Amino acid sequence: MEGRIRKRIRIGSRDSRLAVTQSQIVIEAIRKAHPELELELVTMKTTGDKILDKSLDKVGGKGLFVKELDIALREGRIDLSVHSLKDMPMEIPEDLPLIGYSKREDPRDVLILKDGFHMEEECGIIGSSSKRRVLQLKKLYPNLQFETIRGNVQTRIKKMEEQNYNGIVLALAGIKRLGLESIVTRVLSTEEMIPAAGQGILAIQGRRGLDYSFLDTFLNKESEIISTCERAFVTALDGGCSSPIAAYAQIKGNEISLQGLYCEEDSEDIRIGSIHGEVEKAAKLGETLARQLRSGR
Numbered sequence: 323m324e325g326r327i328r329k330r331i332r333i334g335s336r337d338s339r340l341a342v343t344q345s346q347i348v349i350e351a352i353r354k355a356h357p358e359l360e361l362e363l364v365t366m367k368t369t370g371d372k373i374l375d376k377s378l379d380k381v382g383g384k385g386l387f388v389k390e391l392d393i394a395l396r397e398g399r400i401d402l403s404v405h406s407l408k409d410m411p412m413e414i415p416e417d418l419p420l421i422g423y424s425k426r427e428d429p430r431d432v433l434i435l436k437d438g439f440h441m442e443e444e445c446g447i448i449g450s451s452s453k454r455r456v457l458q459l460k461k462l463y464p465n466l467q468f469e470t471i472r473g474n475v476q477t478r479i480k481k482m483e484e485q486n487y488n489g490i491v492l493a494l495a496g497i498k499r500l501g502l503e504s505i506v507t508r509v510l511s512t513e514e515m516i517p518a519a520g521q522g523i524l525a526i527q528g529r530r531g532l533d534y535s536f537l538d539t540f541l542n543k544e545s546e547i548i549s550t551c552e553r554a555f556v557t558a559l560d561g562g563c564s565s566p567i568a569a570y571a572q573i574k575g576n577e578i579s580l581q582g583l584y585c586e587e588d589s590e591d592i593r594i595g596s597i598h599g600e601v602e603k604a605a606k607l608g609e610t611l612a613r614q615l616r617s618g619r
């Protein structure tokens with residue numbers, strides 16, 4: 323043996339600041355557990371990053387933020403990719419399985435308001451292109467109007483400051499990872515605003531056949547169960563990432579509870595419900611709640 327074998331691992335990421343920060347969290351965790359590995363970050367723009375002038379619903383297609391990374395993974399240009407679970411399509415290609423999940427960061431959404439604007443004012447424009455967020459905020463603040471806003475977190479904050487928006491809604495997880503907590507006006511509780519399935523969780527995607535045991539200390543079993551439950555709910559409702567669906571699962575001991583929200587496309591009929599049971603039944607619980615909400619119970 324000629325000294326220490328250096329194994330190089332290339333980690334693929336979108337090139338937004340949040341995506342890179344998230345990938346660095348994973349890189350640091352691997353580095354700590356396996357200092358012998360050589361880790362390289364490979365960033366790339368995805369279709370979803372390139373098309374900024376349209377609402378995602380209009381662009382259509384699923385997995386707009388993952389396709390380029392999938393191709394790089396398949397071609398062996400990267401060895402794993404780091405994603406926000408929330409952005410992952412429900413169907414994952416068989417040859418590019420999800421290897422595992424991070425511990426969940428705070429799953430709540432936050433309001434970021436322009437200086438001097440208060441939600442109770444008679445009117446105001448909130449920028450959001452998420453039907454899930456708009457539906458739930460309309461209930462809380464019927465006085466407000468909503469307009470689509472696109473771009474990564476940085477871009478949206480800038481658009482709010484420079485354009486005709488009085489505020490925006492973002493995930494606290496991303497804001498925290500970027501160290502931007504100081505711009506948050508109000509944190510919305512998970513009852514006021516049920517989060518998106520997977521919000522706050524990072525998913526690691528790999529190539530079938532590769533050994534990912536170097537990730538073992540990073541991966542979180544609870545997040546895997548939570549993902550199973552929340553994504554079973556979304557899948558059973560046939561929803562992609564732009565459908566008005568919310569799902570939030572929590573584990574306590576051997577019990578898992580799931581809060582779900584579902585709204586038939588282009589209707590105002592918001593259905594909210596919850597279910598709980600043993601963690602072993604995570605997928606079944608998600609499917610059952612989906613069926614109950616869809617049938618109107």
Ligand SMILES: NCc1[nH]cc(CCC(=O)O)c1CC(=O)O
Nearest residue numbers: 406408492493495496521522523
């Ligand atoms: N769709 C973009 C996206 N994907 C994941 C997050 C936040 C981080 C997370 O949920 O882990 C964000 C930004 C946002 O919604 O504010």
